[in-house]
Amino acid sequence: MKDTLLDAASVKAETDRFLAGIFEERIDQADRVSVRYGDLWRSARRLVDQGGKRLRPYLVHAAYRAFGGDDPDTALQAGGAVELLHVALLIHDDIIDRDTRRYGIKNVTGQYMEAYAPRLGSPDEVRHYANSAALMAGDLLISEAYRLMNGIPDVPPARRQKAIDFFAESVFLVCGGELLDTESAFAAEPLSALQIAECKTASYSFAGPLLIGATLAGAAADQLEKLQEIASNLGIAYQLRDDVLGIFGDTAVTGKTTVGDIREGKRTFMVEEFYARAAARDRQAFDRVFGVQGLSAGQYHQAAGLIESCGARAACEERIQQLGQRAHELIDKLAIDGAYKQVFDDIVRRTATRVK
Amino acid sequence: MKDTLLDAASVKAETDRFLAGIFEERIDQADRVSVRYGDLWRSARRLVDQGGKRLRPYLVHAAYRAFGGDDPDTALQAGGAVELLHVALLIHDDIIDRDTRRYGIKNVTGQYMEAYAPRLGSPDEVRHYANSAALMAGDLLISEAYRLMNGIPDVPPARRQKAIDFFAESVFLVCGGELLDTESAFAAEPLSALQIAECKTASYSFAGPLLIGATLAGAAADQLEKLQEIASNLGIAYQLRDDVLGIFGDTAVTGKTTVGDIREGKRTFMVEEFYARAAARDRQAFDRVFGVQGLSAGQYHQAAGLIESCGARAACEERIQQLGQRAHELIDKLAIDGAYKQVFDDIVRRTATRVK
Numbered sequence: 142m143k144d145t146l147l148d149a150a151s152v153k154a155e156t157d158r159f160l161a162g163i164f165e166e167r168i169d170q171a172d173r174v175s176v177r178y179g180d181l182w183r184s185a186r187r188l189v190d191q192g193g194k195r196l197r198p199y200l201v202h203a204a205y206r207a208f209g210g211d212d213p214d215t216a217l218q219a220g221g222a223v224e225l226l227h228v229a230l231l232i233h234d235d236i237i238d239r240d241t242r243r244y245g246i247k248n249v250t251g252q253y254m255e256a257y258a259p260r261l262g263s264p265d266e267v268r269h270y271a272n273s274a275a276l277m278a279g280d281l282l283i284s285e286a287y288r289l290m291n292g293i294p295d296v297p298p299a300r301r302q303k304a305i306d307f308f309a310e311s312v313f314l315v316c317g318g319e320l321l322d323t324e325s326a327f328a329a330e331p332l333s334a335l336q337i338a339e340c341k342t343a344s345y346s347f348a349g350p351l352l353i354g355a356t357l358a359g360a361a362a363d364q365l366e367k368l369q370e371i372a373s374n375l376g377i378a379y380q381l382r383d384d385v386l387g388i389f390g391d392t393a394v395t396g397k398t399t400v401g402d403i404r405e406g407k408r409t410f411m412v413e414e415f416y417a418r419a420a421a422r423d424r425q426a427f428d429r430v431f432g433v434q435g436l437s438a439g440q441y442h443q444a445a446g447l448i449e450s451c452g453a454r455a456a457c458e459e460r461i462q463q464l465g466q467r468a469h470e471l472i473d474k475l476a477i478d479g480a481y482k483q484v485f486d487d488i489v490r491r492t493a494t495r496v497k
Numbered sequence: 498m499k500d501t502l503l504d505a506a507s508v509k510a511e512t513d514r515f516l517a518g519i520f521e522e523r524i525d526q527a528d529r530v531s532v533r534y535g536d537l538w539r540s541a542r543r544l545v546d547q548g549g550k551r552l553r554p555y556l557v558h559a560a561y562r563a564f565g566g567d568d569p570d571t572a573l574q575a576g577g578a579v580e581l582l583h584v585a586l587l588i589h590d591d592i593i594d595r596d597t598r599r600y601g602i603k604n605v606t607g608q609y610m611e612a613y614a615p616r617l618g619s620p621d622e623v624r625h626y627a628n629s630a631a632l633m634a635g636d637l638l639i640s641e642a643y644r645l646m647n648g649i650p651d652v653p654p655a656r657r658q659k660a661i662d663f664f665a666e667s668v669f670l671v672c673g674g675e676l677l678d679t680e681s682a683f684a685a686e687p688l689s690a691l692q693i694a695e696c697k698t699a700s701y702s703f704a705g706p707l708l709i710g711a712t713l714a715g716a717a718a719d720q721l722e723k724l725q726e727i728a729s730n731l732g733i734a735y736q737l738r739d740d741v742l743g744i745f746g747d748t749a750v751t752g753k754t755t756v757g758d759i760r761e762g763k764r765t766f767m768v769e770e771f772y773a774r775a776a777a778r779d780r781q782a783f784d785r786v787f788g789v790q791g792l793s794a795g796q797y798h799q800a801a802g803l804i805e806s807c808g809a810r811a812a813c814e815e816r817i818q819q820l821g822q823r824a825h826e827l828i829d830k831l832a833i834d835g836a837y838k839q840v841f842d843d844i845v846r847r848t849a850t851r852v853k
Contacts (some may be wrong), residue, residue, distance in 0.1 A: 167669075170669070171669075171673060174670070174673050174677075174696060175673070175677055175688055175692075177676070177677060177680060177684065178673040178676060178677060181673070181676055233632055233633075233636060236629070236632060237629040237632065239625075257683070260683045260684070260685070261683055269595075270679065270680075270683075273592070273593040273676075273679055274676060274679075276589055276592060276593065276632065277589075277672045277675055277676050279636070280589060280635070280636070280639060280668070280672050281668070281669065281672045283636060283639055283640065284639065284643075284665055284668040284669065284672075285665070285669075287640075287643040287661075287665065288661070288662065288665035291647070291658055291661040291662065291665070292658070292662070298654030298658075302647055302648070302654075305643075305644070305647040306644065306647065306648070309640055309641070309643065309644035309647070312636070312637070312640040313523075313526070313527075313637065313640065313641075314530070316633045316636050316637045316640075317527060317530050317531070317534040317537075319633055320533070320534060320537055320629075320630060320633050321530075321531055321533060321534060323626065323629055323630075324533060324626075327613070327616045327617055327626075328533065328616070329616070332531055336531075340530060
């Protein structure tokens with residue numbers, strides 16, 4: 142049983158089954174209001190079904206089991222909640238980033254653009270109302286995530302309450318991170334990329350799930366503090382790996398273009414390192430292609446080459462290495478069984494070295 | 498103490514004080530991330546400070562006290578939560594309705610348009626990023642509302658859990674109502690105005706607060722059912738009164754134009770009644786001015802006259818009367834003290850006859 146639950150594929154399969162049950166219930170309930178309301182839930186469900194390795198539920202399960210939790214339903218429901226929050230945030234993030242696709246399919250906005258186009262005149266109107274539907278879908282999934290947290294079975298009320306506080310704390314940080322990330326494109330004094338990664342990625346993708354899982358199992362305060370620090374290192378490493386893959390990844394493996402981040406002028410830690418290290422003329426050359434719409438392949442290679450040659454990429458790799466190392470040290474100090482330390486060590490390793 | 502708590506002005510003053518404390522805490526915490534994140538909370542706070550009679554908190558307090566609840570802090574925190582949900586929904590509703598003002602001041606979008614304008618070029622970009630900030634502000638207040646619900650003090654955990662389920666149920670309905678209301682402008686088969694009012698207004702403005710308050714006090718299931726039905730009648734009456742005031746209200750008293758609803762082509766119950774009652778040539782005349790941008794004063798008077806003369810306004814008044822009557826009957830059957838029946842009767846009366 143233990144092994145089954147910590148197998149990522151099993152956690153994913155169980156989470157998928159759990160979420161399917163939740164969506165069936167809500168879709169049924171929404172259809173009773175109106176089939177058109179049911180459509181909104183079906184649209185969100187497509188995204189949930191399509192996406193995800195269920196990394197966040199896996200972290201909930203891992204922390205819950207590591208600290209002695211033994212009720213699968215408890216971790217399943219908490220994991221489902223963090224996954225729904227994740228999808229809610231993606232839906233709202235896509236509105237902000239003006240994206241209409243996610244996980245290789247149309248996102249909620251994209252699906253509604255298709256549905257509304259025949260009924261609304263101008264493309265601007267279609268976009269506006271499709272975004273409005275996506276706005277509601279995200280609100281609903283945030284609320285649904287809290288509803289699930291509130292209904293976590295088989296756990297002392299005080300633990301559940303504390304877990305929900307961690308959940309709320311992660312929402313507080315990720316929304317702040319999202320705002321600051323969005324503003325960094327035009328703010329006078331943007332936060333550093335690492336600060337934004339701490340808020341936007343580490344908070345709800347790592348700290349939330351780990352602290353929620355451990356709290357539900359009854360972990361002590363000092364253990365939660367260590368987990369918080371592990372999550373911080375892990376989350377930033379995850380983001381830095383994302384940044385490296387975003388420019389130097391194998392498109393055939395990642396499924397993402399390597400041109401996007403440079404074309405959008407995304408100020409990652411690696412780009413900050415570039416500006417800190419490169420010579421003036423290289424910085425000027427970089428500025429001419431960074432954030433330029435319709436970037437050519439040649440310009441992309443030039444920019445990537447500049448990042449590489451000044452040592453910014455290597456600095457980023459070194460930082461990922463350090464963050465992973467720090468996480469391993471902290472994991473070693475956790476008061477948990479060695480087998481679970483290995484589970485966490487594996488998570489760190491996979492996060493730091495992933496190629497997609 | 499009893500009298501103090503059920504006095505609307507006292508509930509408002511205590512709610513204001515409570516919410517001020519919450520915002521101070523969050524603003525402080527957000528400022529520690531970045532002053533720019535603190536700005537987002539300050540922006541939401543301006544709206545909370547400016548707005549509201551705190552009707553929803555009052556309903557929470559009334560139901561809580563009526564069913565024997567005697568801890569002011571319990572009702573205060575639950576009332577604060579429903580008020581924050583209300584403001585969150587207003588912020589998101591304004592994005593959908595493309596409004597930049599609320600309660601006579603700039604809403605979150607409006608405040609951010611002002612802040613971003615000097616830093617962003619085109620008005621479209623300014624609007625987009627201001628809406629993005631407002632999107633995050635709404636998400637944060639939804640989450641904060643749940644955090645408050647989760648932390649309601651001095652109540653058995655099972656009651657709190659059940660109250661949170663009612664809270665989630667009201668979010669489920671209001672978001673559905675919002676979607677259907679938005680779509681009613683262009684959907685092939687829109688829901689009736691009464692169905693939308695049931696979802697969008699009765700659910701979170703009346704049913705949510707009343708059921709949450711009563712549940713926290715430990716009201717029995719049959720009492721909650723009756724409250725649900727009272728809320729439904731009361732919520733629809735509230736919406737119908739809103740519709741009448743929207744066209745026939747005294748602008749000096751309501752502070753709202755009477756031209757808006759006709760100019761926007763809002764399909765209220767009264768307008769549905771008009772179409773069901775009016776002669777073909779009157780319907781044609783109405784169609785020529787209904788939903789027309791740049792409506793003249795003469796055209797407004799013509800449309801209002803047509804609604805009046807065919808009896809649609811009277812039908813709406815009669816329906817408000819019936820809904821209020823039904824609510825009074827149900828209140829009379831509640832297993833509560835007569836003094837509290839009067840409190841509820843007063844709420845119904847004020848809702849049905851309000852002039853602003």
